[in-house]
Amino acid sequence: MTTVPAxxxxxxxxxxxFLRNPAGVVSLSFLILVAALALGAPHLYPxxxxxxxxxxxxxxxxxxAFPLGTDSLGRDVAxxxxxxxxxxxxxxxxxxxxxVTLGLAIGAVAGYFGGRVDAALVKLIEIFQTxxxxxxxxxLVAIAQPAIPTVIGAIALVTWPTIARIVRSExxxxxxxxxxxxxxxxxxxxxxxxxxxxxPNALPPVIVTxxxxxxxxxxxxxxxxxxxxxxxxxxxxxxMIGGGRELLRTAWYLSAIPGFAIVLTVLALNLLGDAxxxxxxxxxxxxx
Amino acid sequence: xTRAARLLAALRRNLLAxxxxxxxxxxxxxxxxxxxxxxxxxxxxxxxxxxTEETMRQLRAQLGLDLPLLSQLxxxxxxxxxxxxxxxxxxxxxxxxxxxQRLPGTLMLMGFALGLAFLLGLFFGTVMALNAGRIADxxxxxxxxxxxxxxxxxxxxxxxxxxxxxxxxxxSGGSETIASGKTGLDYALDRLRHMILPGTTLALFFIAxxxxxxxxxxxxVAQQDFVRTARAKGLSAFxxxxxxxxxxxxxxxxxxxxxxxxxxxxxxxxxxxxxSWPGLGRLAFEAVMRRDYNVLLGVLxxxxxxxxxxxxxxxxxxxxxxxxxxLR
Numbered sequence: 001m002t003t004v005p006a007x008x009x010x011x012x013x014x015x016x017x018f019l020r021n022p023a024g025v026v027s028l029s030f031l032i033l034v035a036a037l038a039l040g041a042p043h044l045y046p047x048x049x050x051x052x053x054x055x056x057x058x059x060x061x062x063x064x065a066f067p068l069g070t071d072s073l074g075r076d077v078a079x080x081x082x083x084x085x086x087x088x089x090x091x092x093x094x095x096x097x098x099x100v101t102l103g104l105a106i107g108a109v110a111g112y113f114g115g116r117v118d119a120a121l122v123k124l125i126e127i128f129q130t131x132x133x134x135x136x137x138x139x140l141v142a143i144a145q146p147a148i149p150t151v152i153g154a155i156a157l158v159t160w161p162t163i164a165r166i167v168r169s170e171x172x173x174x175x176x177x178x179x180x181x182x183x184x185x186x187x188x189x190x191x192x193x194x195x196x197x198x199x200p201n202a203l204p205p206v207i208v209t210x211x212x213x214x215x216x217x218x219x220x221x222x223x224x225x226x227x228x229x230x231x232x233x234x235x236x237x238x239x240m241i242g243g244g245r246e247l248l249r250t251a252w253y254l255s256a257i258p259g260f261a262i263v264l265t266v267l268a269l270n271l272l273g274d275a276x277x278x279x280x281x282x283x284x285x286x287x288x
Numbered sequence: 289x290t291r292a293a294r295l296l297a298a299l300r301r302n303l304l305a306x307x308x309x310x311x312x313x314x315x316x317x318x319x320x321x322x323x324x325x326x327x328x329x330x331x332x333x334x335x336x337x338x339x340t341e342e343t344m345r346q347l348r349a350q351l352g353l354d355l356p357l358l359s360q361l362x363x364x365x366x367x368x369x370x371x372x373x374x375x376x377x378x379x380x381x382x383x384x385x386x387x388x389q390r391l392p393g394t395l396m397l398m399g400f401a402l403g404l405a406f407l408l409g410l411f412f413g414t415v416m417a418l419n420a421g422r423i424a425d426x427x428x429x430x431x432x433x434x435x436x437x438x439x440x441x442x443x444x445x446x447x448x449x450x451x452x453x454x455x456x457x458x459x460s461g462g463s464e465t466i467a468s469g470k471t472g473l474d475y476a477l478d479r480l481r482h483m484i485l486p487g488t489t490l491a492l493f494f495i496a497x498x499x500x501x502x503x504x505x506x507x508x509v510a511q512q513d514f515v516r517t518a519r520a521k522g523l524s525a526f527x528x529x530x531x532x533x534x535x536x537x538x539x540x541x542x543x544x545x546x547x548x549x550x551x552x553x554x555x556x557x558x559x560x561x562x563x564s565w566p567g568l569g570r571l572a573f574e575a576v577m578r579r580d581y582n583v584l585l586g587v588l589x590x591x592x593x594x595x596x597x598x599x600x601x602x603x604x605x606x607x608x609x610x611x612x613x614x615l616r
Contacts, residue, residue: 127312131592134554135572139588142576143324219439223558226441227573241442245562252449259442266437274433 017279024275027268034265038085045079049235053079060253071240071254072247080235081261087225087236088218088265091152095217098156100210103163108194108202110164111171122168129161137220138229146229155217166209170202204280208273215269222262237262291608298607302600313592317585318364322357324581373586378578383586387568391590393463394567397560398552400487405494406545412495413502413541414534420507428499435496440555444489444562451485458485461564486563490555494548501544505537512536539610546602550595 018024037044047053052074053066060069060077068077110121128136140154174180175198183197224230225238226245237258244254348354355363367374373383412428419425452460459465463482470478509515510533518532557569564570568587575583 123308123312126309127316130309130313130550130595131316131588132550132553132595134551134557135569135588135591137554138557138572138576139320139584142579142584143320143581215437219437222439223441226439227558227561227576229576238439238441241445245445248445248449249453252445252453255442255445256449259439259446262439262442263434263437266439267433270433270437 014279018275021275021278023271024279027271027275030264030268031272034085034268035089037082038089041082041086045076045082047079049079049083050075057251059251060257068257069253071243072251077240077254077257080240081237081258083235084237084240084258084261085265087148087231087234088221088262091148091155091221092214092218092269094152095155095159095221096210096213098152099159099213099217100163100206102156102160103165104167104199104206106160107164107167108171108199111168112175112190112194112198114172114175118168121164125161125164125168128158129165133158134220134223137224138227141224141229146224146231148231148234151221151224151230155220158220159213159216162213163206163209166205167202170205171198174198174201208277208280211269211273211276215266215273218262218266218269294607295604298604299600302603306596306600310593310596314365314368314589315361317589317592318361320588321364321581321585322360324585326579326581373589374582376580376583378580379583383582386583387571387586387590390566390568390571393565394553394556394560394569397483397486397490397556397565397567400483401490401494401552401555401559402545404487405491405498408491408495409498410502410534410541412499414506414529416499416503417506417510418529420503432496432499435492438492440489440493441558441562443492444486444559447485447489448562458482460485461562463565482565486559486565489562490552490559493555494552497548498541498545501541502537505540506533508540509533509536539606542602542605546599549598550591553591553594 053076054063054070054074056070056072056074058066058070060067062069066076066078068081070076071080106121106125110118110125137154137158140157141150144150144154171194180193180197183193188197221230221236222238222241225236226242228239228242230236230239240258241255244251244258247254345354353360371384373387375381376383376386379386412432416425416428448460451458459482464475464479465482515528515532518528523532553569556567557572559565560567560569561573568591572584572587575581575587
């Protein structure tokens with residue numbers, strides 16, 4: 001028997017649709033640049049970004065060696081910015097992966113099995129989704145003590161319900177489809193049907209939401225660091241803004257610059273989400 | 289079904305669904321409180337200075353902290369039923385009282401932000417939908433995407449730089465001018481001036497949310513048959529837009545608006561902290577800084593219950609407005 005060649009063209013079609021979207025391509029390129037900065041930080045700025053390197057309060061452009069200026073302790077703002085990308089991307093992507101895994105597991109089980117299991121898991125989702133997520137996040141981080149792993153875990157704990165809801169509704173509609181019935185008729189086990197039959201078909205909306213989740217996680221991490229609930233031993237964009245807060249009157253650039261980094265990164269992720277959505281759901285995109 | 293019967297049915301359905309959720313949140317809250325470092329006995333001992341091992345054990349027995357977890361949970365539920373959320377030694381008052389004191393400030397700020405977000409979001413969304421694909425739509429799409437992506441605390445600081453420090457138009461923090469002796473209209477205007485910056489900070493994200501929702505809802509409704517009929521019978525574009533399209537588009541927008549109430553409460557933590565606004569959010573931040581877990585979890589519990597109540601109200605509003613919503 002020959003294999004069915006259907007999936008491959010579809011994948012190429014999605015890629016082509018994505019490449020035709022200028023906003024998507026630009027954001028993806030920007031994100032690759034940010035990732036390169038994060039990876040290259042130890043080579044670009046080998047010294048500790050927390051070290052004093054020059055006279056404090058150099059304004060951007062005042063000294064060409066420090067294009068973005070220095071803060072109240074004479075630390076290089078550009079170095080902090082580059083090292084901060086590491087924290088933002090690490091937290092953003094790890095929290096997304098953890099949250100998506102949790103949401104996939106719970107959403108898939110609820111949607112596939114239905115009945116009482118579903119009812120119980122839906123209640124669980126509701127219980128986690130009802131509290132204001134940022135308040136719950138602060139509580140979790142305050143109790144577990146601020147550090148990168150606890151921040152990642154806490155963000156995943158407040159964001160998984162979004163994924164779980166999407167996955168559950170996808171699984172509910174897909175489990176009645178003919179190909180699932182056929183798989184069941186062939187005597188496949190539940191795990192095999194969930195993982196290799198339904199899951200690949202349920203993924204497109206999850207992929208779109210995942211890119212928005214990274215953006216949300218980066219925003220949450222920066223807000224936590226701004227409030228002083230980030231990892232105290234690392235420079236992050238949020239903590240840089242928090243550090244500049246008391247100096248708004250004299251040196252507002254200290255708060256402004258890291259903020260632009262956050263806005264651009266999060267904007268790129270949101271645009272990427274939109275572009276992925278258009279590429280993966282061509283019918284919806286055509287209606288827009 | 290009459291309106292009253294519809295409302296009653298909706299209320300019953302909502303309460304049946306809300307009670308287990310509320311109970312679940314209370315239990316989650318209890319376990320988080322258990323996980324928090326230090327218990328009430330530690331706090332009391334720290335307040336009174338030195339305490340021996342023996343007095344600590346007595347204190348724990350007295351407070352019921354040595355009982356099995358289940359009995360402690362029952363005791364916690366019992367206290368809650370009496371409206372008690374515990375005591376905060378740092379503020380030297382019951383937590384429930386402390387929270388109720390701060391609640392009006394947050395509600396006022398939220399009301400202002402929600403109103404602003406709703407008006408502007410509706411306006412932007414309608415303009416976008418009516419010009420779909422054209423330049424106005426594109427420009428507003430970019431603007432709302434930026435609103436979506438801006439961290440609230442940062443835009444708050446930038447607003448302070450622009451409007452308080454550089455221009456000197458608006459105050460940079462607090463909820464009123466202290467000891468100004470203002471009364472009547474002057475006082476109200478003073479409070480309003482203090483509300484503009486934090487309210488705008490809080491509203492930005494939700495302007496974007498509502499604008500996107502409204503755009504989608506208006507475009508969907510505009511394709512329906514009754515809109516074509518209204519046009520065909522010769523109504524002006526404005527009349528069709530207002531009476532037929534917008535009115536029907538409002539329904540999905542309000543449903544989803546209710547879902548974002550938790551987001552606004554979360555955003556209030558940041559906005560209130562940046563602008564030293566005396567509300568629940570700032571209280572939560574202070575509680576974290578002082579490691580006052582009773583207060584922190586009290587805020588979490590109360591804000592969760594607030595979300596549940598608002599969602600019930602939104603659903604009741606729907607049952608009131610839309611006769612198609614029936615017993616489900």
